[in-house]
Amino acid sequence: MGMWIAMTSYNGHEMKLKSISRVPLLVILMILLVTCDEAPVPTLVSPTATPDIEATAQARLVEETVAPDPTQIPLASNSTPVTNATSVPSDTLDLEKTIRVLKLQNFLLENLGPYDSTSSTFGDLKYDSSFRIPVFYEFGISRIDGQGNTHYNPTFEFKVPADTLVIAPISGAITWFEWQASANDWEIHIKPSVGSELILGIDHVVSIDCDRATSPLVACDSPLKIDGNVLFDGMSVDTGDVIGYAGHLSGYENNEINGKTELTVFRYLDGFEGTMNYCPTLYLDEAVENTLADAILRLMQSYEDWSGNPSAYDQKRMVSPGCLYKTIKQVGERTEPILE
Numbered sequence: 001m002g003m004w005i006a007m008t009s010y011n012g013h014e015m016k017l018k019s020i021s022r023v024p025l026l027v028i029l030m031i032l033l034v035t036c037d038e039a040p041v042p043t044l045v046s047p048t049a050t051p052d053i054e055a056t057a058q059a060r061l062v063e064e065t066v067a068p069d070p071t072q073i074p075l076a077s078n079s080t081p082v083t084n085a086t087s088v089p090s091d092t093l094d095l096e097k098t099i100r101v102l103k104l105q106n107f108l109l110e111n112l113g114p115y116d117s118t119s120s121t122f123g124d125l126k127y128d129s130s131f132r133i134p135v136f137y138e139f140g141i142s143r144i145d146g147q148g149n150t151h152y153n154p155t156f157e158f159k160v161p162a163d164t165l166v167i168a169p170i171s172g173a174i175t176w177f178e179w180q181a182s183a184n185d186w187e188i189h190i191k192p193s194v195g196s197e198l199i200l201g202i203d204h205v206v207s208i209d210c211d212r213a214t215s216p217l218v219a220c221d222s223p224l225k226i227d228g229n230v231l232f233d234g235m236s237v238d239t240g241d242v243i244g245y246a247g248h249l250s251g252y253e254n255n256e257i258n259g260k261t262e263l264t265v266f267r268y269l270d271g272f273e274g275t276m277n278y279c280p281t282l283y284l285d286e287a288v289e290n291t292l293a294d295a296i297l298r299l300m301q302s303y304e305d306w307s308g309n310p311s312a313y314d315q316k317r318m319v320s321p322g323c324l325y326k327t328i329k330q331v332g333e334r335t336e337p338i339l340e
Contacts, residue, residue, distance in 0.1 A: 045118035100193035102200060103285040104169045104292070105239045107156055108263050112295045115302035122299055124164045127306045131257045134312060135159045136299055139279050140324030140337060152335040154277035154328040155203070155262040162259035163212040164246045166205045169263065174198065174235040177224065184219040185247030190237055198283070201264035204247025212245050274331030276338075279323035295320040 106112070111123030114332075120127040125135050129227050137157035145151045170192050177188040183204060189201045206212075210220035224231040226241050237238045246259030300313040300322070321327050327338040 003159055029156070032117050100172075100196060101168060102196060102198040102265060102283055103191045104200075104263075104265070104280060104283055105285045105288055106167060106169045107203065107280065107292065107296075108166050108169060108261055109158060109160070110167055112164055112292070113298055113302075115298065115306075117306075120306060122302050124160055125158065125299070126161060126257055127303065128255070128257055131159070131252070131255055133332060134303060136303065136322075138300075138313060138318070138322045138324060139277075140301075140328060147335070149334070151333070152325070152328050153338055154266070154275075154330055154335055155201075155264045156280050156322060157260060157262045158246075159249060159252075159257050159260045160239055160246050161256055162217055162249070164244055164259060164261075166202065166243045167244055167260050168202075168237045168241040170237075171239045172196075172200070172237055174231055174233060174237060176233070177231055179221055183248060183250070184221070186224055186244070188224070188231070190244070197267045198278075199266055199268075201262075201266060203241060203262040203264065204260050205244045206247055208242060208244050212259070215258075217248065217258055221249070246320065269329075269331070274329065277328045277330060279320050279326050281320045281322055282326060293321045 040114065109124045112125075113123045117123045120199060129137065130192075135158065137153050137155075137159075139153060139154045139156060142150050143153075168190065170190060172190045172192040173194075175189045175191045177186060179186055185204045185206050187201065187203045187206065190202070192198070192200070205224065206220055207222035207224050209222045209225065211218065224244050226235065226237060226243065229235070246261045249255075249258050251259045252258045263280060264277055265280050265283050266275045268275055281293050297315075300315060304310050304312045317324055325337040326340060329336045329338055
């Protein structure tokens with residue numbers, strides 16, 4: 001309205017005023033148009049287009065997660081590498097395929113038979129009428145201890161001349177050894193592989209450096225050696241390696257049968273509170289299974305024939321050659337057969 005008043009009052013300048021007034025008007029219009037063009041236009045998103053956050057996260061996890069490559073468990077010599085159990089679901093793990101199973105290839109003695117009636121020997125074992133107890137104690141044989149408790153033997157125990165060599169029944173690694181002052185000999189443990197629960201125990205053995213020819217025997221605590229090397233944790237052992245001589249048999253120092261050694265197949269109970277011990281003839285290597293099982297049968301039979309005592313061994317009760325039970329549980333000094 002003010003524009004037209006100006007044009008009426010100043011008629012001589014009408015055109016000039018109109019020209020001047022139109023310029024600001026155009027500028028204003030252009031500014032308004034530009035402002036409207038630059039203003040953001042809201043975009044409406046349909047509810048169905050809302051991203052699935054959980055599905056996206058899961059997809060990203062699948063894309064970014066890479067399964068670890070199986071690792072190798074270090075084994076002792078002559079062992080086949082096995083897959084680490086941590087990379088395989090526990091419900092599908094086959095221990096027979098992934099962990100080297102303990103399989104005996106001998107019973108500690110180089111010569112287990114045959115029987116020689118002339119010398120009254122069964123390989124490295126010797127029968128002596130002055131030695132009034134069996135030279136072989138089978139797995140599960142019972143005796144009454146000093147406290148009146150029944151003790152079940154969880155080992156294969158051989159009583160032999162003290163100069164009898166003790167050899168490794170399996171290949172593996174030394175996992176523990178200890179000098180036993182009360183027995184004047186050593187005990188060692190061998191595992192066939194790092195992942196194996198089963199352990200091979202050799203109790204009552206002395207160093208190959210000890211003099212076993214003197215009579216009576218003299219205690220010898222020299223360190224155990226294999227191939228001239230002093231024993232250490234993790235040391236590799238091969239089947240047939242000489243571990244030492246049979247250990248000390250207390251009370252029989254002046255007898256020809258003055259040594260003993262024991263073989264145990266066992267695993268520790270949870271918390272190391274005790275052990276589960278297993279019949280050795282149930283853990284034989286297939287290549288020697290029949291030979292070793294037969295050797296135990298012949299040993300028992302030859303001793304019964306030599307001694308004239310046909311019931312020295314209750315073979316009819318045995319679940320396997322040399323075993324009255326399959327399993328014996330031991331906690332401290334207490335032993336208990338597991339009946340099946």
